[in-house]
Amino acid sequence: MCGTDGCLVKCSSVPCATPENDTKDTSTTINLDHGDPTMYESYWRKMGNKCDITFNGDDSLSYFANGKSLCWFLESKLEEQIKRLHNVVGNAIVDDYYIVVGTGSSQLMQAALYALSPADQLEPISVVSATPFYSSYPEVTDFVKSGLHKWAGDARTFEKNGLYIEFVTSPNNPDGVIREPVVNGNQGKLIYDLAYYWPQYTAITSPANHDVMLFTISKCTGHAGSRIGWALVKDKEVARKMTKFMEISTIGVSKEAQLRAAKILEVVSDSCLDPKMENFFEYSQSLMTDRWKRLRQVVMANDFFVLQKYPLKYCLFTKDFCESHPAFAWLICKGREEEDCQKLLQEHKIHTRSGRRFGSDLRNVRISMLSRDEDFNIFLKRLMTIQGPTNGN
């Protein structure tokens, strides 16, 4: 039955309305603005008590962690499980990299900007990313009007005089496209945001080995509430400065969150290696494949919307060719340039994020594909009913 665990894989590829979700259907706006990864709950529920972790009253009182890492607040168990998972999945090189843990990858973006910005510059360094770029980059770069760095917009139109920092997001948020640096200046520093470089979203084509790479447990396993991200950093001095940022900003990262994240990552790796367990990435890829299939069907049946297409690529992890199934759908409304797709969907009680927020235009919206089943089903049902704007205003 639809709207219950595992339904999306089993049931037919059209959205279905049940008496339960009909209640919500008429009254509530579905929030697909954030990429809140509640879709993964069903997997973790199935795991039963395999991931249980208990904290006693006298655990983890100290600011310091038990490890010997340059990042003095990084729990060694988490360090170990991060390295293990990257080795199991094959999506990043970890040998000879320093690991810096953060309160989600947002904090690590700021830490990386801090570490890569020259302290002795009179002018703040320019920070760019190619449109459509992750909507938080301008905000995290500029929110306290830092004199170290300033947002300089679209990497494609950036005039490469002097120093700059480029965010390279691959697969890209919002549109899921695999990316390379765009500016190609000789004084550029790159921050690779690899939050979505996991097998459920895209083919793992080679282990990434860039200077600064950011990951987050939110988009890997779905544990967004834990606020755990990590950076793999090649240069010791950059890792040291990022650690310093974390020290001033929050005096480290919650030990409970780190130790639970270690446990969750351990189970994910185990699930990939132990044939008796349900492989987390196979399970989540299957959910994503089904959701994308159903969304494409609705969009194809409708003249008004277009979706991004993705090439088939060979995945070293699944050992098969696969298409991307990004965490977000980048939906384009056909029609005039001033068509406000976000507003249109909002009128149909679907809350999404406007293309404008990503440096793109009003005709685009980003839609989370990671909601709970019930919300995803209602979303498709509502999307089916949209036949374009009701008037030309």
Added chain:
Amino acid sequence: MCGTDGCLVKCSSVPCATPENDTKDTSTTINLDHGDPTMYESYWRKMGNKCDITFNGDDSLSYFANGKSLCWFLESKLEEQIKRLHNVVGNAIVDDYYIVVGTGSSQLMQAALYALSPADQLEPISVVSATPFYSSYPEVTDFVKSGLHKWAGDARTFEKNGLYIEFVTSPNNPDGVIREPVVNGNQGKLIYDLAYYWPQYTAITSPANHDVMLFTISKCTGHAGSRIGWALVKDKEVARKMTKFMEISTIGVSKEAQLRAAKILEVVSDSCLDPKMENFFEYSQSLMTDRWKRLRQVVMANDFFVLQKYPLKYCLFTKDFCESHPAFAWLICKGREEEDCQKLLQEHKIHTRSGRRFGSDLRNVRISMLSRDEDFNIFLKRLMTIQGPTNGN
């Protein structure tokens, strides 16, 4: 026996050397630079499984919390226990206050600066605090060279033309003194840092009711590793801006840390109300009283050092007169102005924080009183042997 749990209360008031701590004694520098509150471990160990909290794999995946708070990531259980504890202790008014949770109170300092700095100013607002001030204030104010606010040093010498923000730390870090605002200008905004306004450190003389008040679990219960702080905020718009800061900076605060903090605070409140339980604040006050008594004895027997004195005050919580027993000792070396007390103690393998870091002079050092018993005992033993600098250089 010394060096074991509860020893400080039971054993005599002179530091004692056991074969165990003699091993560490000769080889290792004792780190009393940070206020790492590991002293409280013994209490929490005694509580056994009363504070146990278990997380299942499918708990807390979402970014959002389950509450209805303006602070959308604040867990309602934590909100409830924060309010309950303040009511039990009587150290702050909570009715009609908004609660904003942070990754430790450091992050909330930045959130408060962000919320109180006018966004439309051409010049950054001046941030001040009276010397000796908490060594992190200049750093958190200036580390990303914000255009919103800038550190302007000692509140006592600040020329009050125009807007400013003053940090009022009471009891003060580093010297434990009860404080009031110093600048007294009519365009000032105040941030009350009340991290140490708990019964083990000082008399609770009245419930605080300032516009912005910061607290942290680190110094209240000793759970520094959790990185949980909270702000009590009177004005809705300020609370909303602080929440916005947290959203951009880290997209909220770890749910595991929040839920565990809620459990810990619950047990602390219970311990104050249930006569069958050992009252947390009585226990920790007794440890602090003993440590301070022993430290004062060592200092009195030595011509070279002086300690801050504190008046006896009536505590509404303990219903008794009591002296302050701050989390840090503010030790002053007698002698010439250029005497470097930090360096002197470092030569005796006691790592402390120099008065210079607090806007004060070299003759002062801040020493954590919250270490484990073993380290505190070694500290006193080493301090006893110091007879002033070995030469006049």
